[in-house]
Amino acid sequence: xxxxxxxxxxxxxxxxxxxxxxxxxxxxxxxxxxxxxxxxxxxxxxxxxxxxxxxxxxxxxxxxxxxxxxxxxxxxxxxxxxxxxxxxxxxxxxxxxxxxxxxxxxxxxxxxxxxxxxxxxxxxxxxxxxxxxxxxxxxxxxxxxxxxxxxxxxxxxxxxxxxxxxxxxxxxxxxxxxxxxxxxxxxxxxxxxxxxxxxxxxxxxxxxxxxxxxxxxxxxxxxxxxxxxxxxxxxxxxxxxxxxxxxxxxxxxxxxxxxxxxxxxxxxxxxxxxxxxxxxxxxxxxxxxxxxxxxxxxxxxxxxxxxxxxxxxxxxx
Numbered sequence: 405x406x407x408x409x410x411x412x413x414x415x416x417x418x419x420x421x422x423x424x425x426x427x428x429x430x431x432x433x434x435x436x437x438x439x440x441x442x443x444x445x446x447x448x449x450x451x452x453x454x455x456x457x458x459x460x461x462x463x464x465x466x467x468x469x470x471x472x473x474x475x476x477x478x479x480x481x482x483x484x485x486x487x488x489x490x491x492x493x494x495x496x497x498x499x500x501x502x503x504x505x506x507x508x509x510x511x512x513x514x515x516x517x518x519x520x521x522x523x524x525x526x527x528x529x530x531x532x533x534x535x536x537x538x539x540x541x542x543x544x545x546x547x548x549x550x551x552x553x554x555x556x557x558x559x560x561x562x563x564x565x566x567x568x569x570x571x572x573x574x575x576x577x578x579x580x581x582x583x584x585x586x587x588x589x590x591x592x593x594x595x596x597x598x599x600x601x602x603x604x605x606x607x608x609x610x611x612x613x614x615x616x617x618x619x620x621x622x623x624x625x626x627x628x629x630x631x632x633x634x635x636x637x638x639x640x641x642x643x644x645x646x647x648x649x650x651x652x653x654x655x656x657x658x659x660x661x662x663x664x665x666x667x668x669x670x671x672x673x674x675x676x677x678x679x680x681x682x683x684x685x686x687x688x689x690x691x692x693x694x695x696x697x698x699x700x701x702x703x704x705x706x707x708x709x710x711x712x713x714x715x716x717x718x719x720x721x
Contacts, residue, residue: 419608420695423615424623436616437685443613444570444678447606450599451674452578455512455534462531469664472654473532476647476668477510478539484642486551488635498684499631501552502693505680507639508547510536511670518670518705522712524662532667540672541571544679557687566683571675607674611695614681618688625689632693636700643669644708648715658716665712670705673698 427433463470485507493500512533519529545567552558585592647668651661677694684690 415604415608416611416695416698419611420615423612426612427616427618432616434617436613439613440610440617440681440685441569443606443610444681445574447603447610447674448570448678449574449577450606451512451603452537452575453581454596454600454603455537460534460538463535465531466528468654469528469656469660470532470535472650472656473664473667474535474539476643476650476664477536478508478543480646481510481643481668482508482547482551484639484646488638489551492635493631496628496631496689497557498687498689499628499693501548501557501684501687502680502690502697503632503635504547504551505544505676505690506671506673506694506697509540509544509672509676510667511672512537512675515666515670515705518709519663519666522662522666522709523659523716524666524712525659526663528660529663529667536667540675541575544676557684557690563683566679570678570682603674607677610681611677614688614691618691625692628689629692629696632696633700636697637704640669640701640704640708644711662712662716665708666705669708671697671701673701 423436427436482504485504488507489500489503493503516526516529516533520526545563548558548563582592585595644665647665648661651664656664673694676697677691680687680691680694
């Protein structure tokens with residue numbers, strides 16, 4: 405875990421503060437929004453470049469684990485997210501949409517760090533990673549249409565354009581880059597290694613730009629933030645018990661059960677945030693939900709990691 409990854413939460417928080425501060429200047433506030441989409445597209449291009457999408461077939465070598473995690477991540481979790489959103493955020497459509505976007509996108513990066521700390525099966529978690537990425541790119545717009553059309557926030561045409569701009573095009577470019585460098589392994593590895601820090605940098609600049617352009621409106625609605633905390637906490641508590649129980653029923657060893665819990669708990673806020681800032685530029689509270697999400701998620705995952713370690717220790721005793 406490099407220094408940037410360790411400071412992820414602090415960096416995101418500072419990006420918010422800096423964005424709101426510089427947004428007090430009229431010139432910056434008026435032009436900040438135009439930087440958001442290029443920054444997010446660059447962030448996702450490098451993110452996709454780092455992920456071994458061509459290794460999806462590896463995930464199916466452990467069929468039982470793969471199918472279990474897919475069912476939890478892409479069937480059970482969206483239903484749970486929708487129920488929690490209906491109960492706690494149904495009267496606030498923007499927070500409702502933001503919460504669902506956060507919870508239906510499984511993580512494709514830092515959950516590996518927590519899996520290692522929890523003595524989980526990191527190799528197995530790594531194998532499922534590219535499949536999780538592809539499925540969430542495909543399914544996110546479908547979830548939004550199923551769960552969000554009644555809110556009046558989602559415009560189908562604009563949503564499709566945004567997904568094309570910030571997800572599909574960077575993904576295609578990343579695949580083409582991999583094809584071009586297929587026979588140049590050393591150059592490809594060097595490129596990926598040298599660019600590895602940039603996704604967080606680009607995301608931070610995009611968050612700063614978003615808060616610079618919409619900061620005042622967000623400040624006027626800070627009283628709504630407390631509403632996000634309870635459903636986020638419930639999501640992690642319920643899914644921890646659900647994933648552990650599923651692992652027991654499938655007779656997974658302790659290390660695989662820890663991997664299952666973390667791959668079905670950690671969320672992919674950068675991808676969800678990229679869509680939110682481009683598909684809903686006039687609804688900053690959606691993006692705000694996705695910024696607050698990781699600020700809550702990382703400490704929660706740290707606690708869950710220690711719980712999983714304790715469970716593993718108790719089983720051994």
